[in-house]
Amino acid sequence: MDDQLKLPPVTMPVNHVEPVPRRVRAVLGGETVFDTAQARYVWEKPYFPQFYIPLADVRAELLVPDEEAGSDESSRGTAQWFGLRVGEVLRPRAARVMGESPVPGLSGTVRFTWAALDAWYEEDEQVFVHPRNPYVRVDALRSTRTVRVERNGVVLAESSSPVLVFETLLPTRYYLNRTDVDFSRLEPSDTVTRCPYKGTTSGYWSARIGDRLHPDLAWCYDFPTREVQPIAGLIAFYNERVDLFVDGKQLERPKYPS
Structure with a gap:
């Protein structure tokens, strides 16, 4: 093996960000909530990432302000909580819309609560629980x-x-x-x-x-x-x-x- 070859580690530093090369989408109540080819992997914890979705690729009319949840702060910046409404289906505390973030690439993105959506897909295959770590085999x-x-x-x-x-x-x-x-x-x-x-x-x-x-x-x-x-x-x-x-x-x- 080439001594200069550096393989990516399985764990990543918290707040490490990478582009997702796959199309990512999710549905609720039979409606597509977002559909993007510009998602980011964000390691909120070292062992696996979460998806952050550009707000421009989210159906904004499905987001409803969640006054009870309000806003919160983390090392990734300040975010405003929103619920999701599709017809008669309402999922509170479903989405954190990022404001200005000190982490490059996260301003103006949305972090959805996984369980708030009925199904998630990478390309046309359903994924479960959380995004797959691209460095896990x-x-x-x-x-x-x-x-x-x-x-x-x-x-x-x-x-x-x-x-x-x-x-x-x-x-x-x-x-x-x-x-x-x-x-x-x-x-x-x-x-x-x-x-x-x-x-x-x-x-x-x-x-x-x-x-x-x-x-x-x-x-x-x-x-x-x-x-x-x-x-x-x-x-x-x-x-x-x-x-x-x-x-x-x-x-x-x-x-x-x-």
Whole structure:
């Protein structure tokens, strides 16, 4: 590798700004609230960015002043809160319209509250939870390594044909065929989670061992994003909550929250 090559870090300084090369849009109540090819990535926290949208690309008639929320200040400058109204749908505290900002490129932009909108899109693909970090990579690779999952010495799954998911900053996840999972030990859960890189889960399971129920140990994505299509319909277990053995060697449980 060229010693002069400088790869971008996974984390960024707070208030780092970059142009978004993708078209970004969002909808509420069936109406497009904004549609832009000039969005900015803004790292309000080090690990992933938020979208800031030029006010000129927002349908201003959908913004309604939010007098209760008023204005607020941050290291990015002073912003005025607005709600969003589409027909009978009103979402208060939905948008922060930036005034003059000390951060280059942020004056006259809008930072929308993610949950205030019904759906967000990068180009024509829906994204979930928050924008994807452009410096995070996710790979789903088929494997013939042997994987065994235990909890309190009870085998919950065992497979020789897993799909391994490698995601920046996260432990490797091992997705297993349903036929390799002992569902007699598992009970369905109502939990649903969303991931910017994998999509929306279609099932969670808890494990009952003896008289104790261990909640939400396993999950699956029946309809994952295109990038991780090999995991469709497979079951994964939290490394943090079970004992994993790969090729006969027990893995150390990660020390940080999942």
